[in-house]
Amino acid sequence: MEWLYSTRGFVMLAPDLTPNMGLFWYFFTEMFEHFCIFFLCVFQLNAVFYVIPLAIKLRDHPMFHLHLLVGLTAVFKSYPTFGDAALFLSLLPVWGHCFKYMRNLFLVVCMWLYSIVLAPVLWHLWIYYGSANANFFYAVTLAYATAQIFLLTDLLYAFLRREFHLRHGPAPKEGQGMPILMNLK
Amino acid sequence: MAAARASGPVLRPLFSALLFLSCYVFHTVALTKDEHTEELLIVPFRSGQVYSHFEFTTLWDLDFAGSEGPRYKLQHFRLFPRALGQVMAEYRVQEMHLTLTQGMWQQDKWSYPLTSAAPGAELWVWFQREVDDVDQAWFGLTNALSGLFCASLNFIDSTSTVTPDLSFRPQGLAQGLFKTKPSHLRYATLPRENVCTENLTPWKKLLPCSTRTGLAALFHAGQLYNTQYSSLGVHLRPVCQNDSCTDASLELRQVLSTVADPPAVLNGKQDWSMKRYFSRSLSGPCPMAGTSRVYVDVTGNQTSSFTLKPEPTELKVTSYQDYSRKLAVYDLWTFPFHKEHGLNVDMKWKREVAYNQLTPPLLYVHRFVTGYGQEHGGIMSLLYNRHPYLEQQVIYMELVPWFTRMYLHTLKVETTEGNLIQPLMTRYKPGRDRQAPYLLEMVLTLPPDSTTRVSFSFERAFLKWTEYPPDANHGFYISSAVLTTILRQADNFTVPPHMGSGLESGLFHSSSTEFPLCLHTETLLISLPTPDFSMPYNVICLTCTVIAIAFGSLHNLTTRRFQYTDLTKAGSGGLRARLARLFGREKQTTSEEQGEESETSDENTQEKLLNTNSVSEEEIDNKDR
Numbered sequence: 001m002e003w004l005y006s007t008r009g010f011v012m013l014a015p016d017l018t019p020n021m022g023l024f025w026y027f028f029t030e031m032f033e034h035f036c037i038f039f040l041c042v043f044q045l046n047a048v049f050y051v052i053p054l055a056i057k058l059r060d061h062p063m064f065h066l067h068l069l070v071g072l073t074a075v076f077k078s079y080p081t082f083g084d085a086a087l088f089l090s091l092l093p094v095w096g097h098c099f100k101y102m103r104n105l106f107l108v109v110c111m112w113l114y115s116i117v118l119a120p121v122l123w124h125l126w127i128y129y130g131s132a133n134a135n136f137f138y139a140v141t142l143a144y145a146t147a148q149i150f151l152l153t154d155l156l157y158a159f160l161r162r163e164f165h166l167r168h169g170p171a172p173k174e175g176q177g178m179p180i181l182m183n184l185k
Numbered sequence: 186m187a188a189a190r191a192s193g194p195v196l197r198p199l200f201s202a203l204l205f206l207s208c209y210v211f212h213t214v215a216l217t218k219d220e221h222t223e224e225l226l227i228v229p230f231r232s233g234q235v236y237s238h239f240e241f242t243t244l245w246d247l248d249f250a251g252s253e254g255p256r257y258k259l260q261h262f263r264l265f266p267r268a269l270g271q272v273m274a275e276y277r278v279q280e281m282h283l284t285l286t287q288g289m290w291q292q293d294k295w296s297y298p299l300t301s302a303a304p305g306a307e308l309w310v311w312f313q314r315e316v317d318d319v320d321q322a323w324f325g326l327t328n329a330l331s332g333l334f335c336a337s338l339n340f341i342d343s344t345s346t347v348t349p350d351l352s353f354r355p356q357g358l359a360q361g362l363f364k365t366k367p368s369h370l371r372y373a374t375l376p377r378e379n380v381c382t383e384n385l386t387p388w389k390k391l392l393p394c395s396t397r398t399g400l401a402a403l404f405h406a407g408q409l410y411n412t413q414y415s416s417l418g419v420h421l422r423p424v425c426q427n428d429s430c431t432d433a434s435l436e437l438r439q440v441l442s443t444v445a446d447p448p449a450v451l452n453g454k455q456d457w458s459m460k461r462y463f464s465r466s467l468s469g470p471c472p473m474a475g476t477s478r479v480y481v482d483v484t485g486n487q488t489s490s491f492t493l494k495p496e497p498t499e500l501k502v503t504s505y506q507d508y509s510r511k512l513a514v515y516d517l518w519t520f521p522f523h524k525e526h527g528l529n530v531d532m533k534w535k536r537e538v539a540y541n542q543l544t545p546p547l548l549y550v551h552r553f554v555t556g557y558g559q560e561h562g563g564i565m566s567l568l569y570n571r572h573p574y575l576e577q578q579v580i581y582m583e584l585v586p587w588f589t590r591m592y593l594h595t596l597k598v599e600t601t602e603g604n605l606i607q608p609l610m611t612r613y614k615p616g617r618d619r620q621a622p623y624l625l626e627m628v629l630t631l632p633p634d635s636t637t638r639v640s641f642s643f644e645r646a647f648l649k650w651t652e653y654p655p656d657a658n659h660g661f662y663i664s665s666a667v668l669t670t671i672l673r674q675a676d677n678f679t680v681p682p683h684m685g686s687g688l689e690s691g692l693f694h695s696s697s698t699e700f701p702l703c704l705h706t707e708t709l710l711i712s713l714p715t716p717d718f719s720m721p722y723n724v725i726c727l728t729c730t731v732i733a734i735a736f737g738s739l740h741n742l743t744t745r746r747f748q749y750t751d752l753t754k755a756g757s758g759g760l761r762a763r764l765a766r767l768f769g770r771e772k773q774t775t776s777e778e779q780g781e782e783s784e785t786s787d788e789n790t791q792e793k794l795l796n797t798n799s800v801s802e803e804e805i806d807n808k809d810r
Contacts, residue, residue, distance in 0.1 A: 015618060017647040027728045030650050030721040046732055050739060057743040075735070127714055128558040134716045138724070145731050153738035164747040171749070183745040 014078040022080040023145055026138045047076035067091050071152045075145050101158035104150050111147035115140045219245040221264045221393050221474045223400045224688040228482040228679055232294045233538040235457050239441040241392055242687045246426055246434040264473055266391035276326040280311040280357050281421040285336055287380040288414035289707055293545035296677040300440055302416045303665040303705040306336055306378035309353050312369040323371045335383045344587055346373040347624045350612045352582040352669045357422025358433055376662035376708040382406035388417050399471025403463040414444040436686050455538050458531035466529035470517035477517040484510045491534040495525055503693050508676040546677035547571050550668050552706035559714040565640040570631040577631045579670040585623040587616040588646040595642040600635045645713050660712040665705040672700045
């Protein structure tokens, strides 16, 4: 059963620390041996456990749930690639009607451009020229992950806000002064 | 008559006691027949350096009884060191070779050494046939030797140990009782290991006379390690007792080789003397040694370019094949120490060293790293065969650590003219991350008068920050490649390899036509990309922050519902709304929205929110109408 360790076990245990656009490699490079297993469990759990809360919230919208999970996997899996993000982005126009409720679109686009342009540059500087540091490339990785997370959460916010407006009508203009749309438990 | 009868009862027990004692003495001597030989060979090279080779050989005629394989019956240690003997018996070692070397033997200038050694520590062991768990025995042996020689051999683990198939065949007996299994060989090398006085001291203690008398009295650590090349060796093997090989004995060879550079010290002349080089002179032979000799190679004195003092005991000429050598022999047992007040061999040259073109030997090898950057790289070896018409079959062994992942499909063997050479046999054992290194062995036929290039690419792995050595940017060492072959000519050897024990049999009684050769290449230094070692806490914080952003946002969105709030009512809304109410509704925007998390939204986003929302409101109004 050694093949099991080399295939499924490789994805679960993440033994190889080659830099990629994910969050695992630098974290486990700098991790103390004592806490390795603990943080590995936390990270892998984090990658999968969003299924249940989102399933409860989006029980009437399975396609959107699937789309969000594709996006979350693209950020939190152990060895992500641009292909994972491409799958998520290519399905984004399906929910184009939600774009007008999105609030962080400019920020997301800026961060994404920044990370995509700088990632190969800083990688080259670190590995080939020896002038930059591993930290530069790591920062770009963090910006990339944050951009994706902002996009995901913004999309969910926009979707839910649109659902709210569909049920309860648009925000009243006049009336009792300044009505605000807020999240409250 | 009465006197004879009176002395009878006294003499008879005396006689029997004497008889018993003599039998006991003979019996003891027969059980522990061992002999010790110490020899020193000094060879001045044409390039100016002086090669000193000490060889201490102990031959012990053991009783190798055993039902299935050889078994040491170690009793009555006399000349054989007990510490080493007990370790060998405990871990069932049949043959052991340990070398601790500092510096690189320069093959093209100095021809071939007597024992080739890789820089750093190198250990290869053949275990006895009946050992069940070789890995357990290997682990125990490396730790025991590490304690015995004060060397960090305990760092040898599965990431640096291999079992070669073709190289490192047994050098001692390997037939009959000593027949070995191919899986019982272990080879490991630590190229980063340093050799210094603390390795020499326990090594000296294994000698019968230690450093009190004999040749070992010359050991002064400060001088020995101030040399270009210095190698300590311990070699243990079973050998035949006689020509018919009816019995076997255990041979322990302790070897110390140094190559010193006198011209760098003494105004350009190759002069050396024992007092100058070792800072002491010989005062007598070791009483335990049956033979104690110093050989000085004086072949180069045809034009009487140097003088050798004192007068040697004898001058011997040896010749094998077409090559003859002249050796000055000082026999310490017959040397008049009382007249000369110590033996200080002194060689004075008439002229300064003339550095001219040295002819390299017939077969030599160089190795280096190719490529740029810290992601990929390549290793290339150049194997030179300078024989004009004979081709040479060699076994080339390459051992690469796991963090330089070798790509076998990039392996290329070709001559510098571009002819591809097909290896006769290739054995490749791929490595595993953090478990086993990569081993490549090839049998190649080198064409005559050619240079063969063996090259392959590798990829560098990223290590965890605790796996880097203290000076991470110094780099990591790749151990030497080993070239094994059999030469037909002996003129490049300092002493031709021989089956017998001691230098004497090699220098004077060599009559073989095949000379096995083992060459080591340079060790390589590669740098791996390093993470920032000051960052563990920062990395944990930042990565967890990014994950917390996702978690927090999604938690908020899934557990809360949208709701309208009337801002005109007091006590509702956040800080901005209260301030707006306070300063009297100047900003009468139609609707103001707050983000669900005030932590993540910043001021800019707030402005954008207002703008986008007002736009969307209008759109909705338009839709409604």
